[in-house]
Amino acid sequence: MSIEVRNIRKTFGTFAAVRDVSFTVGSGELVALLGPSGCGKTTLLRIIAGLEVQDSGTVLLSGEDASTQDVRARGVGFVFQHYALFRHMTVFDNVAFGLTVRPRSRRPDKAEISRRVHDLLKLVQLDYLHDRYPSQLSGGQRQRVALARALAVEPKVLLLDEPFGALDANVRRDLRRWLRRLHEEIKLTSVFVTHDQEEAFDLADRVIIMNRGQIEQDGRPDEVADQPKSPFVMNFVGNVNRFVGTAAAGRATFGPFTVDYPDAVDSTSRPAAGYARPHELEVSRNLTNGGLPARLVHVTPAGALVRLELLDDESRTIVVDLPRVQQEQEQFHAGERLSVIPRRLTIFLEE
């Protein structure tokens, strides 16, 4: 079951939440809508579900126009950030709800409902809690109940709004792995919204990065990480150092470094920015190697890496990640003057 979103726009008052967004989600795909808060990702998800009505544009589910259908008719499973479980019902009744509200002609009989609910509870590994109330469960368990409840109605697509947002870091990681295995098992077309890039890269087949109501980039996690299409994506998907400079006639210059930049075809010089991830920088005690001189102010061990924080002569911070082995050999210490050289720079012309 595929999802196709065409030219969706949505305005709240004077605030344009979604501005002309189009994309397709293939059958069985797991796609992340990633972006900072207020970028329109949740609004877009709610429009796909039919919980919100777009100002213009169309939503197609399995190729059929669903724009005018309400949420009841669309057959989507929706999982909310704060679970939205029915507090006065047991876990079993919560999961059975979608089946018991069906019109009598399409409602399975009691034994069949019971069998299906228990199957789903086994799938989310909570069958032993079937007679508890939501208030007696932990956050992670509640979210799994919410997921089982959404799956009970056999939705064509599954939409998840910040499904791990309200959980502790540890629970979040476990649940994420579990959800990925579940998706591999049932292969249900799914879209989830998150502001956590690690979560998006870890879980999704494809990541759609949004900013200010528009799509910045749409691609596989490795594409987005390695070939960011815009400074926004560059900044959003991880720590990055930014060097300001100019570009002209196929070359870009940032302070002491000059690199090839074929995109700059004009001979007149234009402002440009070069971006390097902390692991794409090298430091050396050799101050005459053509690097940017900077003073080391702080050394922080961070797992397999050591993070160096430096200040250049214009008091801009530069962050460098070194392999721990290298730091053990070199023994850089705070106060030293070092030379910083980028191994790789991603360059964008500035407007």
Next chain:
Amino acid sequence: MFSRQRRNVLPGFRLTMGYTILYLCLIVIVPLLTLPVQSWELGWSAFWRVVSDARVVASYRLSIGAAFAAACVNAVFGLIVAWVLTRYRFPGQRLFDALIDLPFALPTAVAGITLTTLYAPNGWIGRYLNDLGVQVAFTPLGITVALTFIGLPFVVRTLQPVIDDLDLEIEEAASSLGATRWQILRRVVLPFLFPAWLTGFALAFARSIGEYGSVVFIAGNMPMRTEITPLLIITQLEQFNYAAATAIAVVLLVISFALLLAINGLQAWTSRRLAA
């Protein structure tokens, strides 16, 4: 029960607990206990004669019946009012919200006089109702109207915070699972509100059983027909028949207490499951 093992930010468990008991004794328990003591002067047979007098029994039926009817009316319309005031934004909302408390603040006699003027056979509303063959003032119906006025804020004010607590997401979740508006109301919203609803109902009901000021004007106070129990108590007092007055009061007290206990029990049973 009196242990101090758990350290608490509020100091002096013994002091505050002692104060609570003393306060309850002075304000509630002692005055209420003097009732049976005073009525005991009558002796059992005289007590029974007073409280089982046909006129008195008719008044119990009227007081409890009208209070129950009024509480039911308030339960339905109070729910709608509370829902609208909590869920929707509209001009004049804060004014409407403030109006809800008016029955709390208004001297009940004022309410009684106003309602009587409106609903009397020649009153603004009563005139038209009279043409339809419905008489409100000086009938049990009039008493119910007065008690409805008195009880409204109890239901609305108890429900408002609970409705506020009911996330819109819950309703969205239900509709995404295929439930119709009616199914959402019946299976999700009402069960969620039920404990608070019951509390509001019980409060309105209890207040109405004892209501005097607003009722006496509109009731007409005809023996056996429109005489409420509190009025009979006052009548006995005016004749300096204190023992008889307290005897009737004891019966009213026992009935009210039993009803409240039952409703509270039901409420506790349903709300235990909702505890978050």
